[in-house]
Amino acid sequence: MTTEPRSGRPRASSREVLSEAACELFLEQGYDATSVSDITRRAGVSRSSFFNYFSAKSDVLWSGFDEQADAGIALLRDGTPVADALSAIGRGLAPDALALAITNADAMGIAAELDRDRAVRQFRLQREVASRLAHDGAAPLAAQVRAGALSAAVLAAVWAWADRTAAGRSLADTLAEALSAA
Template sequence: MRRQRIVTPHHSKLTAQPVQPGRPRASSRGMLAEAAGELFLEQTYAGTTVDDIARRAGVSRATFFNYFAAKSDLLWLEVDESLAAFPAMLAEADDDVEPMAAVREAVVRLAEGFGPDRLPLAVTQVELMGTDAELQASALPRFLAVVRLVAAAIARRAGEDPDGLLPRAAATAVVGAAVAAAGVWARAGVRRGPLAPLVRAAVEPVCAGYATAFGSE
C-alpha cells in the first residue's frame, strides 16, 4: 500500500500513514499548512517551492491551489481565518453605540482569538524562515482590506461616506495601532501574554481621539 504523510497536532512533525480513500478536504488544508511550516523552518521560505510543500503533504500541486492562491497565503493562515469573522464582529454592536466605541470593541475581540500558542509561525520565526520581506509584501493587501472594512463600519454608524476623509483616516489609524501592538506581541517571545490587552492599549487613544470628530466623547 502506498504511504504518505498526514498531520499530527499543529506544528508537530508529519508521520507516515497508509493512504485513506476519500480524505476529507479539511485535512488536505491542514496537511499543507503543517508541511509548509516544517519546510520553511528547514530550508527557508524562499528555498521552498509549492511542489515541495505538496510533496511533503502527500497531495498534488493542483490540490495546493484548491486551498491557497499563493505560497504566501500559508504565512497568514490563522490571521485569514480570524479575519473571515471580523465583519460580523463590526456589525455586532447595537446601532446606538458610537462609531469608534463599536470599532474598538470589535478590534479587541478579534485580538482575543490569538494567545501565546496561536500566532502564525512565520511571524515568530522570521529569521529562521527568512520570511521578513514576504511578510511585508503580503501584509499590505490584508491591511488595506481591513481598513476598508473598518472605514465602512465607521461610516455606517456615523452616517458618512465610507470613502470620505474621516472614516478612512480613523480606520487607517486604528488598524495601524492594532498592527503595531501585534508586532510588539510577536517579538516578545517566551514572555508573550495575551494579545488583546496590548491591542486595547494601542487602539483606545486612537478611538478616543477620533470619537470627537464624529461628535462623541
C-alpha cells in the same frame, strides 16, 4: 445515505499539515527556495489539495489571521461596535504559522513578503473600518485616518504578540492595548 468512510485527510487536518510542512521547509531552505510542490510533497497531499485551502504560498502563513479578520469584518458589517469587532480578531487567533514566521522571518527569508502581505491586510481592514465609521456619521477624512490607526493597531498587536508569545501575554491583551493607543 452512505456510511462508507470518506477517503483522504479531514479538511482541518490537511490545512494544518500543509501549514506545518510549509513552515518546516521555510526554516530549512528559505521561503523563496520552497515551492508549492515541495510543501505538498512534505505534507503528503496533492497539489490540488493545496489549492483547495490556499490561493498562494504566502496564504499558508496568513490563513488563521484571514479567518479571524473575515469574522471581525462580518461583525463590523452587522453593526458590532468597531472596537469590539476588531477585538474579536485577537480573541480567535492562536499561535500558528504566522506567529512562527514573524519570529523567524530572517531565518525563513520572508521579512519582505510578510511586510507586503501585512500592508495588504492592514489596508483591507482600514477600508472596512472606514466604511463603518463613515456609515456611523464620521466625516470621510476623519474616518480614513481613524481607520488607518485602528487597522495599524491590529497588525502591530499581532507582531508584538508573536514576539512575546513565550512571555505568556495574550493577543487579546496586546490588541486591547494597541487599540487603546490608536
